[in-house]
Amino acid sequence: xxxxxxxxxxxxxxxxxxxxxxxxxxxxxxxxxxxxxxxxxxxxxxxxxxxxxxxxxxxxxxxxxxxxxxxxxxxxxxxxxxxxxxxxxxxxxxxxxxxxxxxxxxxxxxxxxxxxxxxxxxxxxxxxxxxxxxxxxxxxxxxxxxxxxxxxxxxxxxxxxxxxxxxxxxxxxxxxxxxxxxxxxx
Amino acid sequence: xxxxxxxxxxxxxxxxxxxxxxxxxxxxxxxxxxxxxxxxxxxxxxxxxxxxxxxxxxxxxxxxxxxxxxxxxxxxxxxxxxxxx
Numbered sequence: 001x002x003x004x005x006x007x008x009x010x011x012x013x014x015x016x017x018x019x020x021x022x023x024x025x026x027x028x029x030x031x032x033x034x035x036x037x038x039x040x041x042x043x044x045x046x047x048x049x050x051x052x053x054x055x056x057x058x059x060x061x062x063x064x065x066x067x068x069x070x071x072x073x074x075x076x077x078x079x080x081x082x083x084x085x086x087x088x089x090x091x092x093x094x095x096x097x098x099x100x101x102x103x104x105x106x107x108x109x110x111x112x113x114x115x116x117x118x119x120x121x122x123x124x125x126x127x128x129x130x131x132x133x134x135x136x137x138x139x140x141x142x143x144x145x146x147x148x149x150x151x152x153x154x155x156x157x158x159x160x161x162x163x164x165x166x167x168x169x170x171x172x173x174x175x176x177x178x179x180x181x182x183x184x185x186x
Numbered sequence: 187x188x189x190x191x192x193x194x195x196x197x198x199x200x201x202x203x204x205x206x207x208x209x210x211x212x213x214x215x216x217x218x219x220x221x222x223x224x225x226x227x228x229x230x231x232x233x234x235x236x237x238x239x240x241x242x243x244x245x246x247x248x249x250x251x252x253x254x255x256x257x258x259x260x261x262x263x264x265x266x267x268x269x270x271x
Contacts (some may be wrong), residue, residue, distance in 0.1 A: 119211070123203030126224065135239065140227060143202040150204070 006108035014086050014101070024089045024097050031085040032166040038079035039162055039174055042155060045072035046177060049148075053180055057141070063131040066139040069147050070128045073117075076158040077102030083165035096125055106157055109164065113157030120150045141184030152177040192220045195253075196245065198260070201225050232261045 001009075017025040028034055049068035056062045077098045081087055084105065088098045099121045106114030124147065130138045159174040197206060206223045214221050226234075234242045250257065 119207060120204055123207040123223070126222070127203055130224075135234070135241065137230070138226070140202065140230075142200070143204065146202055146204045 003109045010105050010108055011084060013104070014081075014084055018086060024091075024094065025086050025101070026089055028082055028085050028087050031082040032168060034082035034087070035079045035162050035166050036168050036171055038075045038082055039159060039171060042072045042075035042079060042158075043174055045069075045075055046151070046155065050178065050180055053182065056144075057183060060141075061137050062139045062141055062144040063136055066144050066147060067128060067131060069144075069151050070124055073124070073151055073154060074098060076155050077117075079162050080105050080158050083162040096121065099125075102158070106154070106161065109161050110157040113154050116150055117154050120147070141182050145179075145182045148179045148182070152179045190219060192222050193217075195221050195223045197223065197225045198228050198231055199225075200227065228261065235261055 014025055017023055018027055045068050049065040049072065052065040052068060056065050074095050078087065080102045081098060088094050088101070099117060103114045103117040103121065106117060108114075127139055127143065155177045156175055159171065163171050195206075195210075203223060203225050206225055210221050210223055231242060235246070246260070
């Protein structure tokens, strides 16, 4: 199946989902604007994760940069769905569903990035929920490094696809997503 | 536990959740059952037991099926001087 066909199939899937009763998928009136804003937010959150790293290394507590990368990926996923003209209704499981649909969207034009997002979706959710709500200090330096590595491959693919879909000139400077040096044996 | 219920798996060691997800995905597909996998470094488990973490105390008090090693290999409450008061 060509990328164009996969993109059309995904668009139809979103349309069908949005028509279902009690659906989580809602249409957006100005998805292009929402997409641009969400990508900017993803950039801010990723840069925040990089800034938080020094403190995390010093205190051996990696939750904050981990959560910021998680938020950045979720914002990128929001941007991608918005570029298709949709959003996921807030509430329990909204991030998980947003990431799931976003992984499906990515597969059309970048199969590796989509597969990678699907691969990290559940372990990332599990660590995020524990770190945020149950057991602070649950993430390790090694886990954070792996999340940065995955995000640095997924976010550029999201940016590329959003740009392809909405063609906004202000979406420049979003190609590079640096993987920082993170010391530590674990 | 029902034959179709989720499987809770805890790994104590250096593996991360991402690495475990990679390994467990084909197993979940084969079993057609969801595996809720958690991974913690050993020193983290010891610290949390020492601090009386409710989740770990609960898990430690419940029956377990050991896939690698035996229960003797686990950090214990007495070794880690958990305060119950």
